[in-house]
Amino acid sequence: MSVLTSNIVIVATKNKGKVKEFAHAFAALGLEVRSMFDYPELPDIVEDGTTFAENAFKKAKTVADALGVPVLADDSGLCVDRLDGAPGVYSARYAGEGATDADNNAKLLRELSELQLGEDTEQPLLSTARFVCSLALYDPATEHIWTAEGAVEGWITATPSGAGGFGYDPLFYLPNEQQTMANLTIEQKQAISHRGEALRKLIASLQAG
Numbered sequence: 518m519s520v521l522t523s524n525i526v527i528v529a530t531k532n533k534g535k536v537k538e539f540a541h542a543f544a545a546l547g548l549e550v551r552s553m554f555d556y557p558e559l560p561d562i563v564e565d566g567t568t569f570a571e572n573a574f575k576k577a578k579t580v581a582d583a584l585g586v587p588v589l590a591d592d593s594g595l596c597v598d599r600l601d602g603a604p605g606v607y608s609a610r611y612a613g614e615g616a617t618d619a620d621n622n623a624k625l626l627r628e629l630s631e632l633q634l635g636e637d638t639e640q641p642l643l644s645t646a647r648f649v650c651s652l653a654l655y656d657p658a659t660e661h662i663w664t665a666e667g668a669v670e671g672w673i674t675a676t677p678s679g680a681g682g683f684g685y686d687p688l689f690y691l692p693n694e695q696q697t698m699a700n701l702t703i704e705q706k707q708a709i710s711h712r713g714e715a716l717r718k719l720i721a722s723l724q725a726g
């Protein structure tokens with residue numbers, strides 16, 4: 518992984534849940550993670566792309582250009598089929614600017630339960646859905662960009678469960694595991710998640726040179 522010349526990986530994120538997952542994954546490679554919390558002087562980045570890939574690139578490039586070193590960024594979200602792919606790239610601010618995970622989860626359940634009014638039976642599983650993660654690593658010295666994407670399929674459950682993970686994890690039911698993403702350990706989540714898949718692909722392409 519010649520692009521990473523030190524044992525530090527800078528991730529352009531202000532999401533503590535992502536920081537924890539990246540720190541865990543990179544520790545296995547002997548690498549230490551720094552995030553935007555370590556660089557408070559950097560300005561906020563406006564995530565105005567129409568795709569996860571566009572936003573990931575913008576976050577990585579903005580921070581890499583400011584710091585002058587390679588930077589990794591993650592743009593991710595939840596796409597719900599019965600909501601035509603929403604909240605998608607708006608996942609972090611689904612319930613409005615500054616929304617908490619609890620606000621966003623409440624809004625998602627509200628939108629899906631409204632769709633169920635008028636239907637005969639109450640279903641515990643409200644819609645098929647997928648988590649998507651786009652990663653971008655940008656090197657300002659060479660202007661080279663490495664990208665990778667991962668996804669995981671599941672269902673939105675009407676009954677939130679679990680205290681692990683972050684964001685929409687308590688609402689994301691995995692049929693194979695028969696539990697929500699928030700009930701998995703960090704290792705289990707990494708093995709099946711959108712972020713875990715994207716990261717394995719990215720690392721493989723960095724190791725390939």
Ligand SMILES: O=P(O)(O)OP(=O)(O)OP(=O)(O)OC[C@H]1O[C@@H](n2cnc3c(O)ncnc32)[C@H](O)[C@@H]1O
Pocket residue numbers: 529530531532535564591592593594595608609618621648682683684685686710712
């Ligand atoms: O942009 P940064 O600073 O990285 O942090 P963010 O939370 O704003 O991240 P995004 O813009 O990528 O928005 C993604 C949102 O999608 C949700 N999300 C992404 N990955 C998730 C995961 O693994 N589990 C649960 N929810 C997730 C969660 O609500 C995130 O806030």
Ligand SMILES: [Mg+2]
Pocket residue numbers: 564609
């Ligand atoms: Mg964001």
